[in-house]
Amino acid sequence: MTSLADLPLSHPTDGPVGDSTSGSAGDTAVDPRRWPDVARVPRAPLRAAVAGQVLRRAARLRGLRVELPDGGLLAPAPPGAPVLRLHRPGSFLRRIGSTGLIGFGESYQAGEWSSPDLVALLAALATDPAALVPRGTAWIRPLWATRPPAAERPDEQRSRENIRRHYDLSNELFALFLDPTLSYSSALFPTTANGTPDASWPALPAAQHRKIDRLLDLAGVGPGRTVLEIGTGWGELAIRAAIRGARVETLTLSTEQLDLARRRIAAAGVADRVTVRLLDYRSAQGSYDAVVSVEMVEAVGRRYWPSYFSTIDRVLAPGGRAAVQAITMPHQRMLASSDTYTWILKYVFPGGQIPSREGLAEAAARHTSLRVGADEGFGPHYAETLRLWRERFTARAEEVAELGFDAVFRRMWELYLAYSEAGFRTGYLDVRHLVLTRDGAR
Numbered sequence: 001m002t003s004l005a006d007l008p009l010s011h012p013t014d015g016p017v018g019d020s021t022s023g024s025a026g027d028t029a030v031d032p033r034r035w036p037d038v039a040r041v042p043r044a045p046l047r048a049a050v051a052g053q054v055l056r057r058a059a060r061l062r063g064l065r066v067e068l069p070d071g072g073l074l075a076p077a078p079p080g081a082p083v084l085r086l087h088r089p090g091s092f093l094r095r096i097g098s099t100g101l102i103g104f105g106e107s108y109q110a111g112e113w114s115s116p117d118l119v120a121l122l123a124a125l126a127t128d129p130a131a132l133v134p135r136g137t138a139w140i141r142p143l144w145a146t147r148p149p150a151a152e153r154p155d156e157q158r159s160r161e162n163i164r165r166h167y168d169l170s171n172e173l174f175a176l177f178l179d180p181t182l183s184y185s186s187a188l189f190p191t192t193a194n195g196t197p198d199a200s201w202p203a204l205p206a207a208q209h210r211k212i213d214r215l216l217d218l219a220g221v222g223p224g225r226t227v228l229e230i231g232t233g234w235g236e237l238a239i240r241a242a243i244r245g246a247r248v249e250t251l252t253l254s255t256e257q258l259d260l261a262r263r264r265i266a267a268a269g270v271a272d273r274v275t276v277r278l279l280d281y282r283s284a285q286g287s288y289d290a291v292v293s294v295e296m297v298e299a300v301g302r303r304y305w306p307s308y309f310s311t312i313d314r315v316l317a318p319g320g321r322a323a324v325q326a327i328t329m330p331h332q333r334m335l336a337s338s339d340t341y342t343w344i345l346k347y348v349f350p351g352g353q354i355p356s357r358e359g360l361a362e363a364a365a366r367h368t369s370l371r372v373g374a375d376e377g378f379g380p381h382y383a384e385t386l387r388l389w390r391e392r393f394t395a396r397a398e399e400v401a402e403l404g405f406d407a408v409f410r411r412m413w414e415l416y417l418a419y420s421e422a423g424f425r426t427g428y429l430d431v432r433h434l435v436l437t438r439d440g441a442r
Contacts, residue, residue, distance in 0.1 A: 029408075030109075034408070037106055038109045041091045042095065042098040042099070044097050045094075047098055048094045048096075049093075049097070050097055051096040055093070059077070059084075060075055062124040062125065063078050063082075064077060064084055065077035065081040065083045067083060067084070068086055068089060069087060082120040082121040083117065084121055086112070087113060088111075088112040088113075092112045092113050095107045102342065102343045102346060105343030105415060108412075108415050109412050119387075119422050122418055123425050126426045127426060146340075147339050147340070148341045148345055152351045154299060154351035155304070156282055158351065159253055159299070160253045161350075162351040163253040163254050164255075166350075167253075167254035168254050168255060168256040172403055176393065176396045177389050177390075181205050181209065181236045182233065182235075182260075183211075183233065183236050186295075186378070186381055187199075187204055187210070187381060188207055188208075188210045188211035189203060189384060197381045199384035204385070204388055207381075207385075209236075212236060212237050214433065215294065216244065218323040219321045220290055220320075221290050222246065223244065225245075226286075227246045227249070227290045228251070228284060228286070228292075228315055229248060229250035229251065229292050230284070230291065230292075230293040230312075231250075231251070231252065231293055231295070231296030232250040234260055235260070235274075235276070237250075237292060238261070238265060238274045238276070239270055241292070243270060247274075248273060249274075249286070250274065251276075251284060252276065252278060252279075253278065255278065258278050262276050281308065281311050284315050287315060288317060289321075290321055291320070291322040293312075293325070294325040295326065295327060297360065299349065299351065299352050300353070305359070305360065305363035306366070306367035306368075309363055310367055310368055312368070312436065316370075318438075320437075321435060321436070322437075323435055323436075324360075324435075324436065325431065325434075326431070326432055328354065328355055328356055328377075328430050329356055330356060331357075331359060333356075333428070338353055344416065344419070370437065371436065371438070372434050376433050377431065378433075379427065379429060383424035386421035386424065389417055390421060393413060397410055
């Protein structure tokens with residue numbers, strides 16, 4: 001066993017970030033122009049010492065196997081324990097001490113740590129994270145828990161840029177790890193006798209259609225109905241609604257999605273029944289029998305939930321129904337994190353906010369005539385969806401690289417998918433189907 005107290009803050013293996021062209025763990029090249037905060041390791045000896053206390057505590061409370069570069073272990077670990085493999089422990093501790101979980105993610109992007117099972121490690125760390133902070137060290141959190149920058153606030157002017165940073169990366173990138181439906185949201189699998197999702201890669205397209213069909217059923221979409229979709233994706237829901245005989249207007253802020261969705265809709269032979277617009281949801285006009293929105297509310301931001309629901313209320317025809325698929329978290333956790341800048345916000349989904357079911361219901365009730373009726377969660381299905389995406393992404397890493405995405409990006413994306421999967425496996429996150437009507441009918 002090796003004590004962190006014996007580790008210098010500048011460990012012999014802590015070479016300069018980006019001193020290699022390899023993309024392997026512990027040896028990741030970092031372009032400082034593309035990734036300035038990943039390339040820069042902060043100098044924060046006092047905070048690094050506090051981070052060391054947190055790491056020791058995490059290893060003990062969560063039974064982690066923390067492996068050090070010299071082959072030693074930070075503490076005894078039980079067989080089969082989740083593994084945190086430190087390649088540059090000094091840099092790892094300085095980043096965490098300086099910027100908390102943002103530093104934890106940037107350290108992974110830089111190749112300073114790895115794990116043979118990222119999901120198992122992240123799931124262990126996600127269990128009651130507040131308990132990992134040693135008594136007397138909570139004072140450090142305000143030093144790194146900053147607010148999201150105003151430049152990423154998802155108002156009408158900035159939302160398009162936020163969406164561009166994620167969804168306009170490359171249609172080819174998403175096609176590498178999504179199934180042929182190009183559905184970038186939780187699938188709904190058949191369940192086994194014990195109630196668990198029966199998930200496999202060949203079953204994913206049918207499970208995505210099962211999810212879409214359920215939403216369309218909840219919204220009452222059928223022949224002759226008019227539908228507004230808030231958040232086009234790559235057009236699969238609009239296509240299936242049109243095949244049912246509905247007329248669909250679907251909105252996106254992604255130019256990449258706009259182009260491919262239009263081509264897919266034309267290829268499906270339903271271009272006469274589907275209109276795709278590059279338009280912010282707040283600018284929607286008209287009256288529709290149904291409104292459907294799949295995992296778009298997470299990009300709206302808490303302060304704009306009233307605008308989101310007011311738009312639905314304004315365009316929904318009398319007697320109409322809205323069906324929303326939303327990722328959620330427990331209400332108290334949502335309140336505690338709603339004004340905190342996180343690694344996911346910085347690198348993956350700028351301007352976003354995972355809501356709670358209570359927060360959404362309250363926003364609708366306070367600002368509109370809409371009420372939540374049916375409300376059903378299926379979080380384990382998202383864990384399996386993410387597993388399939390993550391396995392597909394890692395298996396096709398060379399093809400991702402050929403598209404021009406460097407090792408730092410690939411590690412970022414791998415961590416994002418694993419982090420999200422761990423959230424659903426631990427119950428920290430859920431995904432729900434909500435039905436909104438003016439009388440709260442189910």
